[in-house]
Amino acid sequence: MSFTQDNSSDSIQPRSLKERRFDQTFKGLARFFAFLIAAILLAIALLVTIRAWPAIAEYHLGFLFKSTWKPNDPPDFGVLPAIYGTIVSSMLALAISVPIGLGIAIFLSEDYLPTKVQRILVFLVELLAAIPSVLYGLWGIFVLIPFLKEITPLRGPAMLPAALILAIMTLPIIAALSRDALSNVPLELRQASVGLGATRWETIFFIILPAASSGIIGGIMLALGRALGETMAATMLIGNNNTEIDFSIFEPSNTIASLLANQFAEASGLQVSALMYAGLILFILTLCVNILAELLVKRLQKI
Numbered sequence: 001m002s003f004t005q006d007n008s009s010d011s012i013q014p015r016s017l018k019e020r021r022f023d024q025t026f027k028g029l030a031r032f033f034a035f036l037i038a039a040i041l042l043a044i045a046l047l048v049t050i051r052a053w054p055a056i057a058e059y060h061l062g063f064l065f066k067s068t069w070k071p072n073d074p075p076d077f078g079v080l081p082a083i084y085g086t087i088v089s090s091m092l093a094l095a096i097s098v099p100i101g102l103g104i105a106i107f108l109s110e111d112y113l114p115t116k117v118q119r120i121l122v123f124l125v126e127l128l129a130a131i132p133s134v135l136y137g138l139w140g141i142f143v144l145i146p147f148l149k150e151i152t153p154l155r156g157p158a159m160l161p162a163a164l165i166l167a168i169m170t171l172p173i174i175a176a177l178s179r180d181a182l183s184n185v186p187l188e189l190r191q192a193s194v195g196l197g198a199t200r201w202e203t204i205f206f207i208i209l210p211a212a213s214s215g216i217i218g219g220i221m222l223a224l225g226r227a228l229g230e231t232m233a234a235t236m237l238i239g240n241n242n243t244e245i246d247f248s249i250f251e252p253s254n255t256i257a258s259l260l261a262n263q264f265a266e267a268s269g270l271q272v273s274a275l276m277y278a279g280l281i282l283f284i285l286t287l288c289v290n291i292l293a294e295l296l297v298k299r300l301q302k303i
Contacts, residue, residue: 088253173223235261
């Protein structure tokens with residue numbers, strides 16, 4: 001019996017000096033731009049904090065719990081209605097868009113349709129994300145609100161139409177990212193589940209969805225960030241009630257983004273600082289959402 005030695009490793013050529021320098025240059029540029037992004041983020045946070053400092057010093061944390069917005073003498077500001085509207089409109093939007101988006105993702109990733117038809121539908125879903133938000137707002141004013149007036153107690157711009165438009169705007173994000181996550185689940189998991197006697201729907205719900213959960217959660221959190229920061233559509237549809245919280249979805253409300261859009265052009269003095277304070281709160285909210293998304297994704301990847 002004879003043994004042959006594999007000398008294939010001897011044929012591997014060392015990387016040239018040019019290639020090593022190119023790799024080092026690329027790594028250096030990537031590191032530079034990563035630190036640049038972090039520096040820009042910190043610079044934005046610092047600038048907003050500096051501009052907001054007079055309001056922070058005047059109202060402290062009480063700014064978060066007051067419902068007054070009075071620019072005239074004496075000025076008095078509070079952002080509680082806008083915080084409430086921002087959170088509630090985003091949660092309502094996700095409550096609508098998450099189940100629909102997951103359903104679309106499953107339908108477009110499990111070969112229920114011919115490949116050509118599937119590609120067309122995927123393109124159309126992703127095209128929704130490219131529509132400017134002001135067009136969503138106009139559609140909401142001239143189509144959605146008149147329709148809702150016919151079937152609900154709605155009288156005009158309010159929380160409900162704003163939440164529905166935000167749901168439509170976040171839907172393509174959830175559907176597209178969830179579909180990518182589902183499509184990347186290894187085929188072996190599907191085959192093993194079917195081989196053990198599971199039905200197609202049992203395989204989807206108990207094997208594929210848990211395996212793709214990190215990507216799905218990431219898409220949902222990205223959609224939540226979009227809903228929290230949406231400006232034009234929310235401004236046009238939510239009613240912009242700055243002074244009180246109304247728990248009815250058929251009544252006007254407000255968001256931090258729409259508050260900034262409506263007030264900043266004519267603001268002066270302490271009102272500018274109050275708006276900057278509100279912007280800082282929105283910045284912290286979206287930052288917390290992104291941190292939470294990263295922690296959830298990492299946790300799910302370890303399971």
